[in-house]
Amino acid sequence: MHVPDGFLDAPTSVATGVVAAAAVGVALRRARTELDDRTAPMAGLVAAFVFAAQMINFPVGAGTSGHLLGGALAAVLVGPWTGLLCVSVVLVVQALFMADGGITALGTNVVLIGVVTALAGYVVFRALQAVLPRRLGTVAPTAAVAAFVSVPAAAAVFSLLFAIGGTAPVDAGKVLTAMLGWHVLIGIGEAVVTGLVVGAVVAVRPDLVRGARPLVAARELEIRTVAA
Amino acid sequence: MGAAHGHRLHHHGHSAVHRAPAHVKILVLVGFVLLVVATPRDWYAVFAAYAAVVVGTVLVARVPLGWVLRRMVVEVPFLVFAALVPFVAEGPRTEVLGLTVSEPGLVAAWGLAVKGTLGVMASLTLAATTEPTDVLVGLRRLRMPPLLVEIMSFMLRYLDVVTADLGRTLTAMRSRGCEPRSPRHWPALARSLGALFIRSYERGERVHLAMLSRGYTGTLPTATGGDGHR
Known part of the structure; x- marks a missing residue:
């Protein structure tokens, strides 16, 4: 869920805005190394894809629905910095054109949904890749675990922000437990969908999955002879 | 949510x-x-x-x-x-x-x-x-990094194309008795989303090639002639 206006107090919103601007600034520079002069059209199209993927709502229970956050998915598919940029652009568009997520909470949303999910997801993804066998088959499950971790990670950071600048007198510990419990559930959905999507792309075009690129490059051309 | x-x-x-x-x-x-x-x-x-x-x-x-x-x-x-x-x-x-x-x-x-x-x-x-294009011009004037504005403009320009693509896929799924929202059909939905990603990514590559063939050097000329908008 996107944080609306007035959920965190003004100083906290401004502070997260500064953090978000710094993170996006770094990402802009690093994305150029991931995509060179293709950055604008490629990141734009991937952002449109992330937006489309977020449109599909899943029933979570109790009459509410959740949707994919897509930070970890984008990080695995196009790299962490481009992924961060794409999700951030989606959030800016949603706040400016759809009033989804507050305009003063934009920094908070970019930090939570863009920076934390993309970076936490990518760190977990890389760490797992380092210890798992180097096979293409491991990419999708690894991405799923990364996606699973990324959602409660964002929830934990939100609870921290709420403890600092929350505007409702709810006990911080209570918020943390509720947020974590709820987002572990959402994380499972995020993990399943992310894993399946990455698996589907790896099966068809492994060269497009940035997280799989080292494995694709290491693959040797195999020439088999068919028995006549 | x-x-x-x-x-x-x-x-x-x-x-x-x-x-x-x-x-x-x-x-x-x-x-x-x-x-x-x-x-x-x-x-x-x-x-x-x-x-x-x-x-x-x-x-x-x-x-x-x-x-x-x-x-x-x-x-x-x-x-x-x-x-x-x-x-x-x-x-x-x-x-x-x-x-x-x-x-x-x-x-x-x-x-x-x-x-x-x-x-x-x-x-x-x-x-x-x-208008979305005016918002982009406004953001550029407010010193938003040009690359970020460009990414936003490409996203907005192709948003309808990509979401319509997804819409047709979902219609096709439903007409075959598949409910995309139901976890039971998540594998089918995920394959559709995977296909949508590949299509979007390849569309991005084609757009980039089309831009190169029209003299793109890494920065976009502003359609409104820089700051002299209206």
């Missing part, structure tokens, strides 16, 4: 609000909402004044109020959350309609709901009165 994202939020018009430069409107919006967020929540009269300002702007812009209200459904999940706050908040209890709720929680819920609602209404007013 919650409501679907609508895309066509612009309401065509020629009022003073429509004609105002986009960067001014963005600055006013951010300043106004920051002011709303920073206002202590028990200054009830001030919030009435804020509401009057927003509604007044909507009326001056000649955007039908119902049009704005219908698009405010994005905040419904949040209002549900705000309604829960009095029940989980700390502090002395009080009786409202036979329910025992936290008194500071009740005030907090009011604050959340009124600030969130004013923010949504103000943002919708900007969206309703400003």
Whole structure:
């Protein structure tokens, strides 16, 4: 869920805005190394894809629905910095054109949904890749675990922000437990969908999955002879 | 969480609000909402004044109020959350309609709901009165990094293409007895999303090649001739 206006107090919103601007600034520079002069059209199209993927709502229970956050998915598919940029652009568009997520909470949303999910997801993804066998088959499950971790990670950071600048007198510990419990559930959905999507792309075009690129490059051309 | 994202939020018009430069409107919006967020929540009269300002702007812009209200459904999940706050908040209890709720929680819920609602209404007013391309020009004038504005412009330009692509896929799934929302059919949905990613990525590559063939060198010429927009 996107944080609306007035959920965190003004100083906290401004502070997260500064953090978000710094993170996006770094990402802009690093994305150029991931995509060179293709950055604008490629990141734009991937952002449109992330937006489309977020449109599909899943029933979570109790009459509410959740949707994919897509930070970890984008990080695995196009790299962490481009992924961060794409999700951030989606959030800016949603706040400016759809009033989804507050305009003063934009920094908070970019930090939570863009920076934390993309970076936490990518760190977990890389760490797992380092210890798992180097096979293409491991990419999708690894991405799923990364996606699973990324959602409660964002929830934990939100609870921290709420403890600092929350505007409702709810006990911080209570918020943390509720947020974590709820987002572990959402994380499972995020993990399943992310894993399946990455698996589907790896099966068809492994060269497009940035997280799989080292494995694709290491693959040797195999020439088999068919028995006549 | 919650409501679907609508895309066509612009309401065509020629009022003073429509004609105002986009960067001014963005600055006013951010300043106004920051002011709303920073206002202590028990200054009830001030919030009435804020509401009057927003509604007044909507009326001056000649955007039908119902049009704005219908698009405010994005905040419904949040209002549900705000309604829960009095029940989980700390502090002395009080009786409202036979329910025992936290008194500071009740005030907090009011604050959340009124600030969130004013923010949504103000943002919708900007969206309703400003063409997306003008918003981009405004953001560029406000010194948003050019690369970020370019990414946004490509996203907005191809948003309808990509979402329509997804829409056709979902229609095809449904016509084959597959319900994309149901976890039972997630594997099929994921393959569709995977295909959508590949299609979007390859479309990005084709767009880039088309740009190169038209002399793209890494920076976009501004369609409106730099800062001399209108």
